[in-house]
Amino acid sequence: MTAHLRTALTDLVGIEHPIVQAGMGWVAGPGLVSATAQAGGLGILASATMTLAELEAAIAKTKARTAKPFGVNIRADAADARERMDLLIREKVAVASFALAPDRDLIARLKDAGVVVIPSIGAAKHAVKVASWGADAVIVQGGEGGGHTGPVATTLLLPSVLDAVDIPVVAAGGFFDGRGLAAALSYGAAGIAMGTRFLLTQESAVPDAVKQEYLRRQLQDTVVSVKVDGMPHRVLNTELVQRLEQSGRWRGLTAALGNAARFKSMTGMKWSTMVRDGLAMRKTKDLTWSQVVMAANTPMLLRAGLVDGDTRAGVLAAGQVTGIIDDLPTCKELIDRIIADAVARIDALCALRDKKQSAALRRE
Incomplete structure (x- = not known):
């Protein structure tokens, strides 16, 4: 029988275990998300690399595989963000996750429809802002993350x-x-979210050869680069990344424009939509135009590695934990053993307290 840990997160979302599978682009599809949900965690579909029609199909596939709660990650600055939120509300998706904080009106709109809103933030001041706007919870990622x-x-x-x-x-x-x-709960957190650990599971659709590339890496084998898309991005340190690091500004911009064209062709997006997205990114993230153009690199470089399996031509986003992971469990095996281990650790800590109290009583 699997142990359970009840927290504010499990109560809020209606899941069994306080474990979240991050919404990783090209990785978090219906198979991984439904497997996480069936195992008692919160799986989050990554929609930034999907068209609206593809997202609708992905939600349908996920619902066909599980009746348990799951979430969808949305770019709040996307040109069709409101249409995506309408889709979540219509399909009664349990959680809306955001890489960029949605504004107060969007949060209210989702909450009024019964959708739990959980933005990801990177600083305490951002958490304060979204909390004041009505966010139900936040995911906070430290620098070790991918x-x-x-x-x-x-x-x-x-x-x-x-x-x-x-x-x-x-x-x-x-x-x-x-x-x-156990450590996160002792700090006062309501749960943990993991990306790389779920990428390295059996249900992850990442090609096996790419998974083996991750498993071969050591703790020092990731790097935070700004040459991938103009913003700090933790990835595996590959030959491609090393070349990007050594490349000049104009070479990076030229490559980014080419990747933008390929992404447009693959998704069917209009140039006007991509320009609107770029304007929104520039405003919300305070980016230069060169950084906005470089951001076009991300979808195609990640797709080459995580979907096509081309580790020489693709970028592989990775948390530092890749250097300590050495297996490919199922989502259920992973979640069950994390919960069992956490409960054992918590029980051991409680035993330490009891021993000290007993010793104090004997001295009295």
């Missing part, structure tokens, strides 16, 4: 956010086992 990340480690960022807000806080960045979950 993909776009900040400079502050989880061990410092997490308590700073916990001290700043009174809504549930989910810790991300550097988590992969029960020890991490």
Whole structure:
């Protein structure tokens, strides 16, 4: 029988275990999300790399595989963000997750429809802002995490956010086992979110050869690069990344424009839509135009590695935990053992307290 840990997150979302599978572009599809949900965690579909029609199909596939709660990650600055939110409301998706904070009106619109709103944030001040706007919870990712990340480690960022807000806080960045979950709960978090650890499961659609590339890596084998898309991005340190790091500004911009054209062709997006998205990114993230253009690199470079399996031509987003992970369990095996280990760790800590109390009583 699987142990359980009841937290503010499990109560809020209606899941069995306080474990979230992050919405990773090209990785978090219906198979991984439904497997996570069936195992008792919260799976989150990544929609940034999907058209609206593809997202609708992905939600339908996920609902066909599980009746348990799951979420969808949305870019709040996307040109069709409101249409995507309408879809979530219509399909009664349990959770709306955001990489960029939605505004007050969007949060209210989702909450009025019964959708739980959980933005991802990277600083205490951002958590305070979204909490004041009505967000139900936040995911806070420390610098150890993969993909776009900040400079502050989880061990410092997490308590700073916990001290700043009174809504549930989910810790991300550097988590992969029960020890991490027990530690996060002891800080006061309501659960943990993991990306790389779920990427390296059997239900992950990432090609096996790419998974083996991750498993071969050591703790020092990731790097935070700004040459991928103009923003700090933690990835595996590959030959391609090394070339990008050594490339000049104009070479990077030229490659980005080419990738933007390929992404447009693949998704059927109009140039006008991509320009509107770029304008929104520039406004919300305070980016230069060169950074906006470079951001076009991300979808295609990640797709080459995570979908096509071309580790030489693609970029592989990775948290530092890739250097300590050594297996490919099913989602159920992973979640069950994390919960069992966390419960054992918590029980051991309680036993330490009891021993000290007993010794004090004997001295009296």
